[in-house]
Amino acid sequence: MFIGHFGVAFAAKRASPRTSLGLLVLAAQWVDLVWPIFLLLGWERVRIAPGFTRLTPLDFEHYPWTHSLAAAVVWALVLGGVAAWRWGGRAGAVVAACVASHWFLDLLVHRPDLQLVPGLETRVGFGLWDVPAVALALEALFFFGGLFLYVRSTVPRSPGGRWGLVAFVAFLVLAEVVNLLGPPPPSVTALAWTALAMWLLVPWAAAFDRRRSPLGAQEV
Secondary structure, three states: OOHHHHHHHHHHHHHOOOOOHHHHHHHHOHHHHHHHHHHHHOOOEEEEOOOOOOOOOEEEEEOHHHHOHHHHHHHHHHHHHHHHHHHOHHHHHHHHHHHHHHHHHHHHHOOOOEEOOOOOOOEEOOOHHHOHHHHHHHHHHHHHHHHHHHHHHEEEOOHHHHHHHHHHHHHHHHHHHHHHHOOOOOOHHHHHHHHHHHHHHHHHHHHHHOOEEEOOOOOO
16 A cells, blocks of 8 residues: 555544644654665565566565564554654654554555564465455545545645645655556665655655644644
8 A cells, every 4th residue: 555544644634733744644654664774774675576466566575673563563652652752642642543554554455464573474464455446446545535634624825735735646646656557666776765755755745734724723
């Protein structure tokens, strides 16, 4: 799952209106943001195998430090704790939920390659990447559902708030189409460096979100 995770970040803005969308995007995509770093360091492994699933050519061989359930919980506690210390309890809880949500959304689409605990060989995954119609419908539901909640919860204060969001959404949809229809990555190294570009989406989301105001935002 790719853009579905951004839908979680959009929806989370409704739960914590004063929390930057950039922070929520960081949280919802955290494990995919650190994953390419771990690939380049050799701590985790992926194999490019065209046809491995009907929607992605990636065989995730070993990624317990980013994509196991235990790792997701630890990351959620760490990032949520930092957010709570810096911005308050509500922000911390929402950030932690966004981080943890990544594993559960991946559970729907991955083949059984998600470990529960590093070192434990039990792996889970419902494999919906091999059922494209269902996988893509879920992706669209999460993404556009979250976007709907974000648009209903915020209002642009300037053209940057309006058109920044439009450009961001258009970019994500285009990236999804390229991922689905484009050729497989030429190498794991190229894949990792390309994936690192996702870090740029965090300040982008923060920038247009600063130019939007939450509607009826009362933090407690």
